Amino acid sequence: GAGVSQSPSNKVTEKGKDVELRCDPISGHTALYWYRQRLGQGLEFLIYFQGNSAPDKSGLPSDRFSAERTGESVSTLTIQRTQQEDSAVYLCASSLDRRQPQHFGDGTRLSIL
Amino acid sequence: AQRVTQPEKLLSVFKGAPVELKCNYSYSGSPELFWYVQYSRQRLQLLLRHISRESIKGFTADLNKGETSFHLKKPFAQEEDSAMYYCALIDTDKLIFGTGTRLQVFP
Numbered sequence A: 001g002a003g004v005s006q007s008p009s010n011k012v013t014e015k016g017k018d019v020e021l022r023c024d025p026i027s028g029h030t031a032l033y034w035y036r037q038r039l040g041q042g043l044e045f046l047i048y049f050q051g052n053s054a055p056d057k058s059g060l061p062s063d064r065f066s067a068e069r070t071g072e073s074v075s076t077l078t079i080q081r082t083q084q085e086d087s088a089v090y091l092c093a094s095s096l097d098r099r100q101p102q103h104f105g106d107g108t109r110l111s112i113l
Numbered sequence B: 001a002q003r004v005t006q007p008e009k010l011l012s013v014f015k016g017a018p019v020e021l022k023c024n025y026s027y028s029g030s031p032e033l034f035w036y037v038q039y040s041r042q043r044l045q046l047l048l049r050h051i052s053r054e055s056i057k058g059f060t061a062d063l064n065k066g067e068t069s070f071h072l073k074k075p076f077a078q079e080e081d082s083a084m085y086y087c088a089l090i091d092t093d094k095l096i097f098g099t100g101t102r103l104q105v106f107p
Helices: none
Strands: A005-007 A010-013 A019-024 A031-037 A043-050 A065-069 A075-079 A088-095 A108-112 B003-005 B010-014 B019-021 B024-026 B033-038 B045-049 B072-074 B083-091 B094-097 B101-106
Touching: A005 A088, A010 A019, A019 A088, A019 A108, A031 A075, A031 B094, A043 A065, A043 A075, A043 B094, A075 A088, B003 B083, B003 B094, B010 B019, B019 B101
Parallel strands: A010 A108, B010 B101
Antiparallel strands: A005 A019, A019 A075, A031 A043, A031 A088, A065 A075, A088 A108, B003 B024, B019 B072, B033 B045, B033 B083, B083 B094, B083 B101
16 A cells, blocks of 8 residues: 555544544554654654564553554554543554554544534 | 653744754663654654664754764755654654654745
8 A cells, every 4th residue: 555544534522432543554564553642742652563462552541542453454543431631643653563664644633522 | 761852842944044953862772763754734754763874855863872862954954844853762662752843944
């Protein structure tokens, strides 16, 4: 594919609802990352997948956040019982392996009303 | 704790002027540092990494371990350089980003 693809590009939902964000990495990239960018702030690491290894979940801010990835393909980031502070742009990136440069998607802009 | 600091939120220069975007880091060990750039309505992309020691679009960045800095420099700014610039370091496989500096280059 042309690059990392994320969907939806925008999501508006009510507080308390669950949301699911999707990331299609570049084919062949074994590493996949999720970041969050709140307004006026830098990117904040959330979770990292490398092949079939256990994911690094050290950046997930609470147990309302979870992510899955099947093999080296699509990943979904799920936020349960959304709060207003979850409003942010959620970026996905992939790389050939963990030490190679990361390629970013366009992000999903999440707005919690 | 590992940290990347970009002290300037906004840097404005005129076309042809030199540019230096500051980046300082805190890291125990040998850091691997990057500059990422996001042009208007485009996705975040890698500009350069310190281990490559290369110049991309006229930009260079030198790692100064004594000053724990990795400032991005360009001798003559162009209007098309206007963008958001993020300094980042790799910590156990994940990137730690600074808060970014918006560069505005006026004609």
